[in-house]
Structure formats: C-alpha cells, structure tokens
Amino acid sequence: MNWTAIILTLKLATLTAAILLVIGLPIAYWLTFSRWRWKFLVESVVALPLVLPPTVLGFYILVAIGPQSPFGRFYASVVGHPLPFTFEGLLFASILYSLPFAVQPFATAFDQVDRRLIEASWTLGVSRLRTFFKLIVPLSRAGVVTGFVLSFAHTLGEFGVVLMVGGNIEGETRTVSIDIYDEVQAINYIGAAKTALLLLAISYSVLLVVYAMNRKVWAPWPQR
Amino acid sequence: MASEMIVDLAKSFPGRLTVEAQFRIALEPPRVLILFGPSGAGKTTVLRCLAGLEWPERGFIRVGPQVWLDTVSGIRRSPQEREIGCMFQEYALFPTHSVEGNIAFGLGSLPAIERKRRVREVTALLQLTGMEDQRPGELSGGQQQRVALARAVARRPRLLILDEPLSALDLPTRVKLRGELRNLLGQLGIPSLVVTHDWEEALALGDQMAVMKAGRLLQMGAPQQVFSQPKDAEVAKVVGIETVIPGRILESANGLVTVEVAGAQLLAVGTEELGPEVFVCIRAEDVILETVGTAATSARNRLTGTVREVSSMGALLRVGIDCGFSLSAIVTRSAMEDLHLVSGAPVVAAVKTGAIHLVPRQSSRTSVTA
The missing domain is CATH 2.40.50.100 (RNA polymerase II/Efflux pump adaptor protein, barrel-sandwich hybrid domain)
Known part of the structure; x- marks a missing residue:
C-alpha cells in the first residue's frame, strides 16, 4: 500500500474540512439570513461544484491559479513558485470543490433554527456574533458535524480535480484515488484492491458518524 | 417631560395593511399599557418595532431620555442597545440551556458574582428555586412562562414587552396566572407593554389600554373606561x-x-x-x-x-x-x-x-x- 499517498490524502482532507469549517460557517450564515434579493446568484455559485464535471472545474481552477492569471502571478511572486501542481494548489482546488458539501448542511441546519430564539437572544442584549456561537451553532450541531464530515469524505475521493490541478507528484499531489488508478494501469490489482478497501472503510465510517449524529435523513439543500 | 414613552410609527408589509400607531405614556409611576385588538390588528408589529426586530419606514420612538428610533435623523438603536425585556408568545426558551442558563443568558456582561446574585434574585421572585438545572422541555407551561419572564426581567430592562403572555396556557392555568402576573408586574415596577386579544387579560393587567384594529390605533384610556365607554362602534366591536x-x-x-x-x-x-x-x-x-x-x-x-x-x-x-x-x-x-x-x-x-x-x-x- 502506498502510505505516502494515504497520509497525503488524509492531510489534504483534514485541512480542507477544517478550512471549510472556518469559511463555510459565515457563508452559510449569510446565505441563510441575508434578505438580499440577488442572493440566489451566490447560492448557485456555491452549489456549482455539485453539477460541474470535476475536469471542467479543475480546468478553470488551473487557469485561474496558473502563471497566466493575475492571481497566479501574484502568488508566484509572493511565495516564489507557482501554485499549480503543488499541495497548496491542490488544497485550494479541494476547498472550492467541496464547498457545497460543507455549506449546504450548515445552511440547512441554520435554517431550521427557530428565528424567535435568535430574536430572543438579541433582545437580551447578546450581540449577533455571540448569538451565533452561543445559540445558533449549538442548535445546529448535527448540521455542522455533517458538513465537516462530508467535506472531509468528499475530498478523500476526488480524482478529476486532483488530476487537473495537482497532477501526479509522489508525496506532493498524488492522492489515494490517483494511486489506485495508477495501480490499475500497472495491472497491479492486489495493490489497488487494498487501497480501495481502505478508502471504502474510511468513507463508510465517516458516513456512519453523520447518520448516527443526525438520525434524520440528511437533506442536501435547505428547503425554504 | 423626559420620563415618558413616545411612539409614532408606520410600518408596511407588501400585500398587507400598513400598521400605524401613535401614542405616548408616562413612565413614572411605571404603568402597564395594554395593546388590545383582534389578531391581524398590528399589535405584534408595534411590539416588534419597539423591540427593534422590525424597522418601520417612518417612525420615532423615545423611552425616557433615550431615542431608540428616529427615521428623520437616522437614529436606529439595535435590539441589543435598547435595554428591553421581551417575553414572546411561545416563550422562545433556549432548549440548549438549563433554566439558569436561560435566565443568565443576557447577563454575560456582568461580573460572575453579580450574575449569580441576579439569577438567585429572579428565581426566588418567580418561584423557580430548585428548578435551575432543568431544561425548558421538562417544565410545565406555567413554569416555562415564569422562566421566560425571569429571563426578561433579569437584566432590569427599561421596558418590559410581553406578547400574549398567557395565551399559550390552558384556561385554568391562565386564570390563575393572570392574577399572579398582575401582582408581579406591580412588584417589578418596570414600565410594561402587554399585547393581548383577551379582554379579561386586558382588564386584569392594564393600567392603560390602546385598542388597535386593521393597523390603526383607535382609542386609548383606562381599560374599564374603554370597555364600558367605547369611543365609537368600531371600538365597541373590537372590545367585544x-x-x-x-x-x-x-x-x-x-x-x-x-x-x-x-x-x-x-x-x-x-x-x-x-x-x-x-x-x-x-x-x-x-x-x-x-x-x-x-x-x-x-x-x-x-x-x-x-x-x-x-x-x-x-x-x-x-x-x-x-x-x-x-x-x-x-x-x-x-x-x-x-x-x-x-x-x-x-x-x-x-x-x-x-x-x-x-x-x-x-x-x-x-x-x-x-
């Protein structure tokens, strides 16, 4: 088994899920509570990775972070090397790719919080930020865990985006799913089977956590 | 006169009647003002505007020396800045917190000792001693009502706002608590605004009463007076x-x-x-x-x-x-x-x-x- 690839993948998935927790919560809060009439534009962008072929998403990310783009040039000038085909580039792509898997469960959970409880908190003099952490997040605990775990699990299995943005560099961007593909190409079915089984086991246990936490069936998008 | 509450507002919702209310009431001595009317009269809208949960298109609200809202000069105090105590119709108790946690929820800015003292004080006042560690879901309707009131008064608000305080209770409990609530509001000495559509509640609790219908304030006066001497047929119909x-x-x-x-x-x-x-x-x-x-x-x-x-x-x-x-x-x-x-x-x-x-x-x- 390619332990380097396994550890790299777990690291990528953990970092992706953690970062998505930090940026996904405010995005979900805004999506849930904003009364802006053009909000659906942002909602659609967040959901885009659900329907876009990974290669298409990967292609655009590659172009966006490559040396041809202003962002890519800026990154290269600051860090010293370009973003594509590095672990950081892969992380950036993973965050975008798994964004809906974090934001949607968060938003669904926030949406189910009784608004009167939130208003009660405000009238008690508790700020919006403190209300968020003291009340909304605890009441949405299952949704927050679901979003974290799903973005983690989803990152574990990504293939198309990784191939487009990360390539296949051992110890840098070669993830488990790429490794399995390589093994199959090399007609090493035993090696592929071992790694595939491990990935299956991890994914299954992760989903067990989600369903055990939720009991209720996970809804993919807030129903309003 | 500074110790007076002045409310003058107009709030419209798409496809619904515009709610307009204009009244003033002295805050000294503290009084209980009843906002009375059938459902859909706009009572809750007025209450929500007072709490800062709804923003009227045009309005002026002053409570004592504090201006809470003035759409002309652009003053908009958030609910957090208004020092109010609200008790909502269904109580809106936090299921994530114990009785004590609910009561202490808005006391975060106080030092721990003072916070404890306040919680003890209101739990005693509302006969909740011994239930501090229970969750709202484990309490009876009447007990939940008292927790909601305890939470609202723990901060010593300038204004207490009660939305249909007794309507979520069954009739016998309601009759019993009506008297208790009256005594309690007297004891607290906080100017209070009570929204109700129950005329017995209005008569029992109110020092002053404002009758609302279809988004307009029709008459204001002492409850008995309004009930027995409605200004016109419309008020007479509303007061039952x-x-x-x-x-x-x-x-x-x-x-x-x-x-x-x-x-x-x-x-x-x-x-x-x-x-x-x-x-x-x-x-x-x-x-x-x-x-x-x-x-x-x-x-x-x-x-x-x-x-x-x-x-x-x-x-x-x-x-x-x-x-x-x-x-x-x-x-x-x-x-x-x-x-x-x-x-x-x-x-x-x-x-x-x-x-x-x-x-x-x-x-x-x-x-x-x-």
Missing part, C-alpha cells in the same frame, strides 16, 4: 361588546334617554347631546333572560323575542335572540334547561338601564336637506 346596533334617541329626561331600536324602545343612561343617532351597545353578560309572563323586575328594558340559536362557549352558552333586532345573551346550561331555551322558543330579555351604553353615530344629512 356583542350587541352594537344603530338606534335613535326619542326623548331625554333626568339623565335618561329613550332610544328607539328597530321598533323597540330602550331606556338608557345618557343625554340628548349623544344623538339623535346613536349606536346602542349591550354586553351579552348584561342580558337577563326570563320566561314570558314573569312578574315585573327592576330591569326597565324588557324585550319580547324568540330564541334563534344557542351556541356553546365553554362552561357558558351564548343565546342569540331576535327581538326586532338581534341580541346576544350569555347564560349557564342550567338556566337554559330551566327556561327551555331552544331555537324558536319565546323569551323575554331584560337589560338594566345602566348596562346599555350609547355611542354617538354620524347621522345621515340627506333627510335634513330634503
């Missing part, structure tokens, strides 16, 4: 005076007037200045039913009619009578049986002179000019 019918004053003498109502003549307290066109208001509780041929009583108004319908309203029955006009009476079940009050039965309705309230009515001018 079951019989409001047009009449015409025929003659007046010694502070009494004779009013002609659909062929019948009624004696009421009043002067000619009211009329000649009036609305005659009679509460169903004030109508006494007798069988035809009963000996004379002190009631001066005796109307012969027939029972049209009998409908149940809990322990009591409402009887609709046709005596030239339609009149409602409230009787007990045993009275109904004794008097054989079934549809079509003849009956005499007696109303004491003092129980008939006359409200001036705009007379039509066409007959005069013709």
Whole structure:
C-alpha cells in the first residue's frame, strides 16, 4: 500500500474540512439570513461544484491559479513558485470543490433554527456574533458535524480535480484515488484492491458518524 | 417631560395593511399599557418595532431620555442597545440551556458574582428555586412562562414587552396566572407593554389600554373606561361588546334617554347631546333572560323575542335572540334547561338601564336637506 499517498490524502482532507469549517460557517450564515434579493446568484455559485464535471472545474481552477492569471502571478511572486501542481494548489482546488458539501448542511441546519430564539437572544442584549456561537451553532450541531464530515469524505475521493490541478507528484499531489488508478494501469490489482478497501472503510465510517449524529435523513439543500 | 414613552410609527408589509400607531405614556409611576385588538390588528408589529426586530419606514420612538428610533435623523438603536425585556408568545426558551442558563443568558456582561446574585434574585421572585438545572422541555407551561419572564426581567430592562403572555396556557392555568402576573408586574415596577386579544387579560393587567384594529390605533384610556365607554362602534366591536346596533334617541329626561331600536324602545343612561343617532351597545353578560309572563323586575328594558340559536362557549352558552333586532345573551346550561331555551322558543330579555351604553353615530344629512 502506498502510505505516502494515504497520509497525503488524509492531510489534504483534514485541512480542507477544517478550512471549510472556518469559511463555510459565515457563508452559510449569510446565505441563510441575508434578505438580499440577488442572493440566489451566490447560492448557485456555491452549489456549482455539485453539477460541474470535476475536469471542467479543475480546468478553470488551473487557469485561474496558473502563471497566466493575475492571481497566479501574484502568488508566484509572493511565495516564489507557482501554485499549480503543488499541495497548496491542490488544497485550494479541494476547498472550492467541496464547498457545497460543507455549506449546504450548515445552511440547512441554520435554517431550521427557530428565528424567535435568535430574536430572543438579541433582545437580551447578546450581540449577533455571540448569538451565533452561543445559540445558533449549538442548535445546529448535527448540521455542522455533517458538513465537516462530508467535506472531509468528499475530498478523500476526488480524482478529476486532483488530476487537473495537482497532477501526479509522489508525496506532493498524488492522492489515494490517483494511486489506485495508477495501480490499475500497472495491472497491479492486489495493490489497488487494498487501497480501495481502505478508502471504502474510511468513507463508510465517516458516513456512519453523520447518520448516527443526525438520525434524520440528511437533506442536501435547505428547503425554504 | 423626559420620563415618558413616545411612539409614532408606520410600518408596511407588501400585500398587507400598513400598521400605524401613535401614542405616548408616562413612565413614572411605571404603568402597564395594554395593546388590545383582534389578531391581524398590528399589535405584534408595534411590539416588534419597539423591540427593534422590525424597522418601520417612518417612525420615532423615545423611552425616557433615550431615542431608540428616529427615521428623520437616522437614529436606529439595535435590539441589543435598547435595554428591553421581551417575553414572546411561545416563550422562545433556549432548549440548549438549563433554566439558569436561560435566565443568565443576557447577563454575560456582568461580573460572575453579580450574575449569580441576579439569577438567585429572579428565581426566588418567580418561584423557580430548585428548578435551575432543568431544561425548558421538562417544565410545565406555567413554569416555562415564569422562566421566560425571569429571563426578561433579569437584566432590569427599561421596558418590559410581553406578547400574549398567557395565551399559550390552558384556561385554568391562565386564570390563575393572570392574577399572579398582575401582582408581579406591580412588584417589578418596570414600565410594561402587554399585547393581548383577551379582554379579561386586558382588564386584569392594564393600567392603560390602546385598542388597535386593521393597523390603526383607535382609542386609548383606562381599560374599564374603554370597555364600558367605547369611543365609537368600531371600538365597541373590537372590545367585544356583542350587541352594537344603530338606534335613535326619542326623548331625554333626568339623565335618561329613550332610544328607539328597530321598533323597540330602550331606556338608557345618557343625554340628548349623544344623538339623535346613536349606536346602542349591550354586553351579552348584561342580558337577563326570563320566561314570558314573569312578574315585573327592576330591569326597565324588557324585550319580547324568540330564541334563534344557542351556541356553546365553554362552561357558558351564548343565546342569540331576535327581538326586532338581534341580541346576544350569555347564560349557564342550567338556566337554559330551566327556561327551555331552544331555537324558536319565546323569551323575554331584560337589560338594566345602566348596562346599555350609547355611542354617538354620524347621522345621515340627506333627510335634513330634503
């Protein structure tokens, strides 16, 4: 088994899920509570990775972070090397790719919080930020865990985006799913089977956590 | 005068009536103001604007020296900055927190010792001692109501806002807690605004009462006064005076007037200045039913009619009578049986002179000019 690839993948998935927790919560809060009439534009962008072929998403990310783009040039000038085909580039792509898997469960959970409880908190003099952490997040605990775990699990299995943005560099961007593909190409079915089984086991246990936490069936998008 | 609350606002929602309210009330001594009206009257909108949960298009709110809202000069105090205590209709207790956690929720800015002292103080005041560690879900309706009130008063707000404080309770508990709430509001000494559609609650709790209907504030005054002397027929309808019918004053003498109502003549307290066109208001509780041929009583108004319908309203029955006009009476079940009050039965309705309230009515001018 390619332990380097396994550890790299777990690291990528953990970092992706953690970062998505930090940026996904405010995005979900805004999506849930904003009364802006053009909000659906942002909602659609967040959901885009659900329907876009990974290669298409990967292609655009590659172009966006490559040396041809202003962002890519800026990154290269600051860090010293370009973003594509590095672990950081892969992380950036993973965050975008798994964004809906974090934001949607968060938003669904926030949406189910009784608004009167939130208003009660405000009238008690508790700020919006403190209300968020003291009340909304605890009441949405299952949704927050679901979003974290799903973005983690989803990152574990990504293939198309990784191939487009990360390539296949051992110890840098070669993830488990790429490794399995390589093994199959090399007609090493035993090696592929071992790694595939491990990935299956991890994914299954992760989903067990989600369903055990939720009991209720996970809804993919807030129903309003 | 600084120690006064001034409210003047207009809030509209797409596809609904614009809610407009304009009132002022002295804060010293602290009073309980009732916002009374049927559901949909805009009471809750006014309350939400006061709490800062709704932003009126036009408005001015000042409580004591603090301006909470002034759309002209752009002052908008958030709910957090208003120092209010709100008790919501369904209490909105935090299921994630214990009773103590709920009460202490808004006391985060106080030092821990003071916070503990406050929690102890209000739990004792509201008889919640011993329940501090329980979750709201484990409490009875009455206990939840007390926790919600404890949470609202723990911060010592400038203004206490109660939205239908007793409506989520069953009737016996409601009757019991109505008295308790009255005493408590007196003890707390915090100016309070209570929204209700229950006239008994209004009479029991209020020092002042504002009647609202269809987004407008119709009348303000002491509750008894508003109930017994509604300014016009609209207020009379809102405050639940079951019989409001047009009449015409025929003659007046010694502070009494004779009013002609659909062929019948009624004696009421009043002067000619009211009329000649009036609305005659009679509460169903004030109508006494007798069988035809009963000996004379002190009631001066005796109307012969027939029972049209009998409908149940809990322990009591409402009887609709046709005596030239339609009149409602409230009787007990045993009275109904004794008097054989079934549809079509003849009956005499007696109303004491003092129980008939006359409200001036705009007379039509066409007959005069013709």
